Amino acid sequence: MKNIAFIINPMAGTQNKRRLPKLINELLDKSQWLENIVFTEHAGQALTLARQYATMGFDAVVAVGGDGTVREVAEGVAGTRSALGIIPMGLTNTLARHLGIPLRGNASITWLNRSEPVQCDCLQVTLDEEKPLIAMTCITAGDTRFINCAQGTKASIQDGEMEVIAPAESTLSTAESQIAFTGQALIDSEEYEVEQNIKVRILPDNMYVLAPKRF
Numbered sequence: 001m002k003n004i005a006f007i008i009n010p011m012a013g014t015q016n017k018r019r020l021p022k023l024i025n026e027l028l029d030k031s032q033w034l035e036n037i038v039f040t041e042h043a044g045q046a047l048t049l050a051r052q053y054a055t056m057g058f059d060a061v062v063a064v065g066g067d068g069t070v071r072e073v074a075e076g077v078a079g080t081r082s083a084l085g086i087i088p089m090g091l092t093n094t095l096a097r098h099l100g101i102p103l104r105g106n107a108s109i110t111w112l113n114r115s116e117p118v119q120c121d122c123l124q125v126t127l128d129e130e131k132p133l134i135a136m137t138c139i140t141a142g143d144t145r146f147i148n149c150a151q152g153t154k155a156s157i158q159d160g161e162m163e164v165i166a167p168a169e170s171t172l173s174t175a176e177s178q179i180a181f182t183g184q185a186l187i188d189s190e191e192y193e194v195e196q197n198i199k200v201r202i203l204p205d206n207m208y209v210l211a212p213k214r215f
Contacts, residue, residue, distance in 0.1 A: 050076025066090020
């Protein structure tokens with residue numbers, strides 16, 4: 001039996017979340033998971049709760065909300081054996097889409113019964129002179145893709161590809177690198193296609209993310 005925590009942001013997206021605890025209780029496979037459910041009351045609380053659950057040794061901590069909730073929970077479990085899970089309830093749900101997590105209905109919960117942990121890199125990103133921010137990437141076929149947002153006060157990187165332009169090494173290291181970024185970004189709540197150079201540093205701690213089993 002594995003312990004799993006659900007951190008629900010009641011303000012994310014437009015869906016009413018009052019019935020979620022009942023649905024989770026009904027649809028989660030009790031032979032696999034022993035659940036704990038909590039609602040957040042203010043910004044930043046998801047990060048604090050996620051760290052607490054990770055410290056307690058929970059096998060998975062699920063962010064129930066949008067990309068902002070995912071970022072907080074991800075930062076809370078980074079560098080631990082607790083895996084990040086996602087029930088997407090936001091407007092863009094960037095990471096959930098890339099991982100193939102269902103976005104609607106009961107399937108957004110039941111996929112957890114057929115999930116497996118996938119390792120991701122954690123990055124520190126500096127965008128437009130903002131405070132350094134946390135993002136996650138997935139390395140596939142030689143391309144480095146952002147699969148979760150690095151958000152500042154007015155801008156956030158949503159999805160795109162990176163190419164190292166300085167230093168000249170072909171792989172990122174813990175040293176700060178200059179990155180050419182091409183992809184989508186939100187600036188003042190408007191979506192744009194962008195091409196710009198950003199500063200990126202891979203953090204030493206990896207992260208485990210629950211994804212639907214492929215086989």
